[in-house]
Amino acid sequence: MLRIAVPNKGSLSEVASQMLAEAGYSGRRDSRQLVHTDARNGVEFFYLRPRDIATYVGSGALDVGITGRDLLLDSGSSAHEIDHLEFGDSTFRFASPAGGEISEIAHLEGRRVATSYPRLVDDFLQTHGVTAELVKLDGAVESSVRLGVADAVADVVSTGATLRAAGLEIFGPVILESTAVLISGEQRHPGIDRLLRRLRGVLVARKFVMVEYDLPADQLELAAEVAGGVESPTVSPLKDDAWVAVRVMIPADSANDVMDRLYELGARAILVTAIHAARL
Numbered sequence: 001m002l003r004i005a006v007p008n009k010g011s012l013s014e015v016a017s018q019m020l021a022e023a024g025y026s027g028r029r030d031s032r033q034l035v036h037t038d039a040r041n042g043v044e045f046f047y048l049r050p051r052d053i054a055t056y057v058g059s060g061a062l063d064v065g066i067t068g069r070d071l072l073l074d075s076g077s078s079a080h081e082i083d084h085l086e087f088g089d090s091t092f093r094f095a096s097p098a099g100g101e102i103s104e105i106a107h108l109e110g111r112r113v114a115t116s117y118p119r120l121v122d123d124f125l126q127t128h129g130v131t132a133e134l135v136k137l138d139g140a141v142e143s144s145v146r147l148g149v150a151d152a153v154a155d156v157v158s159t160g161a162t163l164r165a166a167g168l169e170i171f172g173p174v175i176l177e178s179t180a181v182l183i184s185g186e187q188r189h190p191g192i193d194r195l196l197r198r199l200r201g202v203l204v205a206r207k208f209v210m211v212e213y214d215l216p217a218d219q220l221e222l223a224a225e226v227a228g229g230v231e232s233p234t235v236s237p238l239k240d241d242a243w244v245a246v247r248v249m250i251p252a253d254s255a256n257d258v259m260d261r262l263y264e265l266g267a268r269a270i271l272v273t274a275i276h277a278a279r280l
Protein backbone atom coordinates (compact mmCIF):
# COMPACT_ATOMS: atom_id res chain seq x y z
CA MET A 1 0.00 0.00 0.00
CA LEU A 2 1.38 3.43 -1.00
CA ARG A 3 1.15 5.90 1.92
CA ILE A 4 0.52 9.45 0.72
CA ALA A 5 0.68 12.68 2.79
CA VAL A 6 -1.86 15.32 1.71
CA PRO A 7 -2.24 18.88 3.11
CA ASN A 8 -5.25 18.96 5.44
CA LYS A 9 -5.53 22.79 5.59
CA GLY A 10 -4.22 25.97 4.00
CA SER A 11 -3.91 27.09 0.38
CA LEU A 12 -2.65 23.76 -0.99
CA SER A 13 -5.26 21.53 0.61
CA GLU A 14 -8.29 21.93 -1.62
CA VAL A 15 -6.40 21.93 -4.93
CA ALA A 16 -4.34 18.88 -3.92
CA SER A 17 -7.46 16.90 -3.00
CA GLN A 18 -9.20 17.99 -6.19
CA MET A 19 -6.22 16.88 -8.26
CA LEU A 20 -6.17 13.45 -6.57
CA ALA A 21 -9.91 13.08 -7.22
CA GLU A 22 -9.37 13.92 -10.90
CA ALA A 23 -6.61 11.31 -10.92
CA GLY A 24 -9.20 8.69 -9.95
CA TYR A 25 -8.55 8.33 -6.21
CA SER A 26 -11.29 8.39 -3.60
CA GLY A 27 -10.80 10.95 -0.83
CA ARG A 28 -11.94 11.60 2.73
CA ARG A 29 -15.61 12.39 3.23
CA ASP A 30 -15.27 15.21 5.74
CA SER A 31 -12.52 17.66 6.61
CA ARG A 32 -11.95 16.26 10.11
CA GLN A 33 -10.99 12.80 8.86
CA LEU A 34 -7.22 12.26 9.22
CA VAL A 35 -6.76 8.98 7.35
CA HIS A 36 -8.54 7.52 4.33
CA THR A 37 -7.88 4.20 2.59
CA ASP A 38 -8.55 3.85 -1.12
CA ALA A 39 -8.31 0.05 -1.26
CA ARG A 40 -9.20 -0.19 -4.94
CA ASN A 41 -6.13 1.88 -5.86
CA GLY A 42 -3.92 0.44 -3.12
CA VAL A 43 -3.22 3.79 -1.43
CA GLU A 44 -3.68 5.27 2.02
CA PHE A 45 -4.01 9.04 2.45
CA PHE A 46 -2.82 10.82 5.59
CA TYR A 47 -4.18 14.36 5.94
CA LEU A 48 -1.49 16.39 7.67
CA ARG A 49 -0.48 20.00 8.22
CA PRO A 50 1.35 21.13 5.08
CA ARG A 51 4.31 22.18 7.21
CA ASP A 52 4.70 18.67 8.71
CA ILE A 53 4.52 16.69 5.48
CA ALA A 54 8.24 16.86 4.62
CA THR A 55 9.10 15.60 8.11
CA TYR A 56 6.92 12.48 7.73
CA VAL A 57 8.14 11.76 4.21
CA GLY A 58 11.81 12.46 4.97
CA SER A 59 11.75 10.10 7.95
CA GLY A 60 10.31 7.30 5.80
CA ALA A 61 7.08 7.12 7.86
CA LEU A 62 5.16 7.99 4.68
CA ASP A 63 6.21 7.20 1.10
CA VAL A 64 5.26 10.34 -0.77
CA GLY A 65 3.63 13.70 -0.10
CA ILE A 66 2.30 16.92 -1.57
CA THR A 67 3.66 20.10 -0.04
CA GLY A 68 5.16 23.48 -0.94
CA ARG A 69 8.81 23.80 -1.99
CA ASP A 70 9.23 26.56 0.65
CA LEU A 71 7.90 24.26 3.38
CA LEU A 72 10.17 21.41 2.22
CA LEU A 73 13.27 23.62 2.38
CA ASP A 74 12.29 25.17 5.69
CA SER A 75 11.74 21.74 7.27
CA GLY A 76 15.38 20.68 6.88
CA SER A 77 14.01 17.23 5.98
CA SER A 78 15.97 14.90 3.71
CA ALA A 79 12.90 14.41 1.49
CA HIS A 80 13.40 15.50 -2.10
CA GLU A 81 11.27 16.85 -4.94
CA ILE A 82 10.12 14.32 -7.54
CA ASP A 83 8.04 16.73 -9.60
CA HIS A 84 6.20 20.03 -9.40
CA LEU A 85 2.44 20.02 -9.64
CA GLU A 86 1.64 23.36 -11.30
CA PHE A 87 -0.35 24.97 -8.49
CA GLY A 88 0.40 26.83 -5.24
CA ASP A 89 2.84 29.18 -6.97
CA SER A 90 4.25 31.91 -4.74
CA THR A 91 7.45 33.81 -4.18
CA PHE A 92 9.17 34.26 -0.86
CA ARG A 93 10.28 37.87 -0.32
CA PHE A 94 11.52 40.40 2.18
CA ALA A 95 9.30 43.42 2.83
CA SER A 96 9.53 46.52 4.99
CA PRO A 97 7.48 49.71 5.57
CA ALA A 98 6.94 51.54 2.26
CA GLY A 99 9.41 54.41 1.85
CA GLY A 100 11.26 53.43 5.04
CA GLU A 101 14.95 53.04 5.72
CA ILE A 102 15.18 49.28 5.01
CA SER A 103 15.36 48.92 1.23
CA GLU A 104 18.13 46.41 0.64
CA ILE A 105 19.23 43.19 2.24
CA ALA A 106 22.34 44.77 3.86
CA HIS A 107 20.02 47.07 5.85
CA LEU A 108 18.77 43.99 7.72
CA GLU A 109 22.05 43.72 9.64
CA GLY A 110 21.18 43.71 13.35
CA ARG A 111 17.45 44.20 12.61
CA ARG A 112 14.44 42.06 13.60
CA VAL A 113 12.92 40.01 10.76
CA ALA A 114 9.59 38.25 11.36
CA THR A 115 8.89 35.02 9.49
CA SER A 116 7.17 31.63 9.65
CA TYR A 117 10.09 30.14 7.71
CA PRO A 118 13.13 30.72 9.95
CA ARG A 119 15.43 28.09 8.44
CA LEU A 120 14.79 29.29 4.91
CA VAL A 121 15.44 32.92 5.88
CA ASP A 122 18.44 32.10 8.06
CA ASP A 123 20.10 30.10 5.24
CA PHE A 124 19.46 32.94 2.80
CA LEU A 125 20.78 35.65 5.12
CA GLN A 126 23.87 33.56 5.87
CA THR A 127 24.73 33.16 2.18
CA HIS A 128 24.44 36.95 1.89
CA GLY A 129 26.62 37.53 4.97
CA VAL A 130 23.87 39.32 6.93
CA THR A 131 23.17 38.68 10.62
CA ALA A 132 19.62 39.55 11.70
CA GLU A 133 17.43 38.59 14.64
CA LEU A 134 14.67 36.26 13.45
CA VAL A 135 11.25 36.57 15.09
CA LYS A 136 9.37 33.31 14.55
CA LEU A 137 5.61 33.74 14.01
CA ASP A 138 2.97 31.21 12.97
CA GLY A 139 1.10 33.37 10.46
CA ALA A 140 -0.29 36.84 9.68
CA VAL A 141 3.38 37.87 9.65
CA GLU A 142 2.57 41.12 7.79
CA SER A 143 1.11 42.62 10.98
CA SER A 144 4.34 42.21 12.96
CA VAL A 145 5.96 45.47 11.83
CA ARG A 146 2.95 47.64 12.61
CA LEU A 147 2.67 45.94 15.98
CA GLY A 148 6.31 46.69 16.76
CA VAL A 149 7.76 43.18 17.13
CA ALA A 150 9.82 43.34 13.90
CA ASP A 151 11.47 45.84 11.52
CA ALA A 152 10.88 43.77 8.38
CA VAL A 153 9.24 40.52 7.31
CA ALA A 154 10.11 37.58 5.07
CA ASP A 155 6.95 35.88 3.83
CA VAL A 156 4.99 34.18 1.08
CA VAL A 157 3.78 36.63 -1.58
CA SER A 158 1.23 35.76 -4.20
CA THR A 159 -0.74 38.81 -5.39
CA GLY A 160 1.01 41.14 -2.93
CA ALA A 161 -2.36 42.36 -1.61
CA THR A 162 -1.67 41.32 2.00
CA LEU A 163 1.66 43.20 2.03
CA ARG A 164 0.15 46.34 0.51
CA ALA A 165 -2.73 46.31 2.98
CA ALA A 166 -0.17 46.22 5.81
CA GLY A 167 1.75 49.20 4.33
CA LEU A 168 4.75 47.05 3.38
CA GLU A 169 6.84 47.01 0.23
CA ILE A 170 8.99 44.24 -1.23
CA PHE A 171 12.75 44.81 -1.30
CA GLY A 172 15.88 42.79 -1.99
CA PRO A 173 16.42 39.63 -4.03
CA VAL A 174 13.87 36.82 -4.48
CA ILE A 175 14.48 34.39 -1.62
CA LEU A 176 12.66 31.54 -3.32
CA GLU A 177 10.20 30.73 -6.12
CA SER A 178 7.87 28.17 -4.59
CA THR A 179 5.25 25.83 -5.99
CA ALA A 180 3.41 22.70 -4.91
CA VAL A 181 5.70 19.67 -5.23
CA LEU A 182 5.51 15.90 -4.94
CA ILE A 183 8.18 14.71 -2.52
CA SER A 184 9.67 11.35 -1.64
CA GLY A 185 12.11 10.02 0.93
CA GLU A 186 15.31 8.13 0.13
CA GLN A 187 13.43 4.86 -0.54
CA ARG A 188 11.37 5.35 -3.70
CA HIS A 189 8.24 3.21 -3.28
CA PRO A 190 7.40 1.44 -6.58
CA GLY A 191 3.81 2.74 -6.38
CA ILE A 192 5.03 6.32 -6.82
CA ASP A 193 5.41 5.93 -10.58
CA ARG A 194 1.73 5.17 -11.08
CA LEU A 195 0.71 8.10 -8.84
CA LEU A 196 3.02 10.39 -10.80
CA ARG A 197 1.66 9.19 -14.16
CA ARG A 198 -1.87 9.86 -12.96
CA LEU A 199 -1.04 13.34 -11.64
CA ARG A 200 0.78 14.24 -14.84
CA GLY A 201 -2.29 12.96 -16.70
CA VAL A 202 -4.45 15.42 -14.76
CA LEU A 203 -2.12 18.28 -15.68
CA VAL A 204 -2.23 17.31 -19.36
CA ALA A 205 -6.01 16.97 -19.30
CA ARG A 206 -6.27 20.48 -17.85
CA LYS A 207 -3.87 21.99 -20.36
CA PHE A 208 -5.19 20.41 -23.55
CA VAL A 209 -8.53 20.21 -25.34
CA MET A 210 -9.77 18.00 -28.16
CA VAL A 211 -10.70 19.63 -31.48
CA GLU A 212 -12.83 17.88 -34.05
CA TYR A 213 -13.74 19.33 -37.42
CA ASP A 214 -14.75 18.55 -40.97
CA LEU A 215 -12.28 19.59 -43.66
CA PRO A 216 -12.03 19.56 -47.46
CA ALA A 217 -9.64 16.60 -47.98
CA ASP A 218 -7.20 18.64 -50.08
CA GLN A 219 -6.52 20.97 -47.11
CA LEU A 220 -5.27 18.21 -44.81
CA GLU A 221 -1.56 18.97 -45.05
CA LEU A 222 -2.08 22.65 -44.23
CA ALA A 223 -4.46 21.82 -41.37
CA ALA A 224 -1.89 19.42 -39.88
CA GLU A 225 0.58 22.33 -39.84
CA VAL A 226 -1.89 24.39 -37.79
CA ALA A 227 -2.57 21.54 -35.32
CA GLY A 228 -0.31 18.49 -35.50
CA GLY A 229 -1.42 16.64 -32.35
CA VAL A 230 0.80 14.44 -30.21
CA GLU A 231 1.76 11.96 -32.94
CA SER A 232 -0.38 13.15 -35.84
CA PRO A 233 -4.10 14.01 -36.33
CA THR A 234 -6.68 11.22 -36.55
CA VAL A 235 -8.35 11.40 -39.97
CA SER A 236 -11.65 9.62 -40.71
CA PRO A 237 -13.51 9.39 -44.04
CA LEU A 238 -16.87 11.13 -44.52
CA LYS A 239 -19.65 9.88 -46.81
CA ASP A 240 -18.81 12.75 -49.16
CA ASP A 241 -15.27 11.76 -50.16
CA ALA A 242 -14.24 15.37 -50.87
CA TRP A 243 -14.30 15.85 -47.08
CA VAL A 244 -12.61 14.23 -44.05
CA ALA A 245 -13.24 14.41 -40.30
CA VAL A 246 -10.19 15.32 -38.20
CA ARG A 247 -9.57 14.86 -34.49
CA VAL A 248 -6.56 16.37 -32.74
CA MET A 249 -5.42 17.45 -29.27
CA ILE A 250 -4.27 21.09 -28.87
CA PRO A 251 -3.18 23.34 -25.97
CA ALA A 252 -6.33 24.81 -24.38
CA ASP A 253 -4.96 28.36 -24.46
CA SER A 254 -4.53 28.18 -28.25
CA ALA A 255 -8.06 26.87 -28.95
CA ASN A 256 -9.58 30.05 -30.38
CA ASP A 257 -6.56 30.86 -32.50
CA VAL A 258 -6.48 27.31 -33.89
CA MET A 259 -10.26 27.41 -34.60
CA ASP A 260 -9.85 30.70 -36.52
CA ARG A 261 -7.01 29.34 -38.61
CA LEU A 262 -8.77 26.05 -39.37
CA TYR A 263 -11.91 27.95 -40.36
CA GLU A 264 -9.86 30.05 -42.77
CA LEU A 265 -8.57 26.80 -44.35
CA GLY A 266 -12.18 25.75 -44.99
CA ALA A 267 -12.81 23.64 -41.87
CA ARG A 268 -16.43 23.61 -40.67
CA ALA A 269 -18.35 22.14 -37.72
CA ILE A 270 -15.33 22.79 -35.50
CA LEU A 271 -15.99 21.46 -32.01
CA VAL A 272 -13.77 21.81 -28.93
CA THR A 273 -14.27 19.52 -25.93
CA ALA A 274 -12.56 19.07 -22.57
CA ILE A 275 -10.32 16.09 -21.81
CA HIS A 276 -11.10 14.40 -18.50
CA ALA A 277 -7.98 12.27 -18.19
CA ALA A 278 -4.91 11.51 -20.25
CA ARG A 279 -1.74 9.41 -20.44
CA LEU A 280 0.65 10.66 -23.07
Ligand SMILES: Nc1ncnc2c1ncn2[C@@H]1O[C@H](COP(=O)(O)OP(=O)(O)OP(=O)(O)O)[C@@H](O)[C@H]1O
Nearest residue numbers: 009010011012050068069070088089090156158178
Ligand atom coordinates in the same frame (compact mmCIF):
# COMPACT_ATOMS: atom_id res chain seq x y z
N1 LIG B 1 -1.63 33.16 -1.16
C1 LIG B 1 -0.97 32.09 -1.55
N2 LIG B 1 -0.89 31.76 -2.85
C2 LIG B 1 -0.21 30.66 -3.25
N3 LIG B 1 0.41 29.82 -2.42
C3 LIG B 1 0.36 30.11 -1.14
C4 LIG B 1 -0.32 31.24 -0.63
N4 LIG B 1 -0.21 31.26 0.70
C5 LIG B 1 0.52 30.17 1.01
N5 LIG B 1 0.87 29.49 -0.08
C6 LIG B 1 1.65 28.27 -0.16
O1 LIG B 1 0.94 27.26 0.52
C7 LIG B 1 1.83 26.45 1.26
C8 LIG B 1 1.33 26.32 2.67
O2 LIG B 1 1.03 27.56 3.19
P1 LIG B 1 -0.33 27.80 3.93
O3 LIG B 1 -0.30 29.21 4.32
O4 LIG B 1 -1.44 27.28 3.13
O5 LIG B 1 -0.14 26.83 5.14
P2 LIG B 1 -0.13 27.20 6.61
O6 LIG B 1 0.29 28.63 6.74
O7 LIG B 1 0.62 26.14 7.32
O8 LIG B 1 -1.64 27.01 6.91
P3 LIG B 1 -2.60 28.13 7.45
O9 LIG B 1 -2.35 29.36 6.61
O10 LIG B 1 -3.98 27.54 7.25
O11 LIG B 1 -2.21 28.28 8.89
C9 LIG B 1 3.20 27.08 1.12
O12 LIG B 1 3.92 26.30 0.19
C10 LIG B 1 2.95 28.45 0.57
O13 LIG B 1 3.95 28.87 -0.33
Ligand SMILES: O=P(O)(O)OC[C@H]1O[C@H](OP(=O)(O)OP(=O)(O)O)[C@H](O)[C@@H]1O
Nearest residue numbers: 139140141156157158159160161162163
Ligand atom coordinates in the same frame (compact mmCIF):
# COMPACT_ATOMS: atom_id res chain seq x y z
O1 LIG C 1 0.23 38.01 -1.71
P1 LIG C 1 -1.13 37.57 -1.28
O2 LIG C 1 -1.99 37.14 -2.44
O3 LIG C 1 -1.82 38.58 -0.43
O4 LIG C 1 -0.97 36.23 -0.43
C1 LIG C 1 0.04 36.08 0.51
C2 LIG C 1 -0.53 35.76 1.86
O5 LIG C 1 -1.18 34.48 1.83
C3 LIG C 1 -0.66 33.65 2.87
O6 LIG C 1 -1.35 33.84 4.05
P2 LIG C 1 -2.41 32.81 4.66
O7 LIG C 1 -3.77 33.13 4.14
O8 LIG C 1 -1.94 31.42 4.49
O9 LIG C 1 -2.39 33.21 6.19
P3 LIG C 1 -1.21 32.98 7.26
O10 LIG C 1 -0.32 34.17 7.13
O11 LIG C 1 -1.92 32.93 8.55
O12 LIG C 1 -0.53 31.70 6.91
C4 LIG C 1 0.75 34.19 3.04
O13 LIG C 1 1.30 33.85 4.29
C5 LIG C 1 0.58 35.67 2.86
O14 LIG C 1 0.20 36.29 4.05
Ligand SMILES: [Mg+2]
Nearest residue numbers: 010011139140
Ligand atom coordinates in the same frame (compact mmCIF):
# COMPACT_ATOMS: atom_id res chain seq x y z
MG1 LIG D 1 -0.51 30.38 5.60
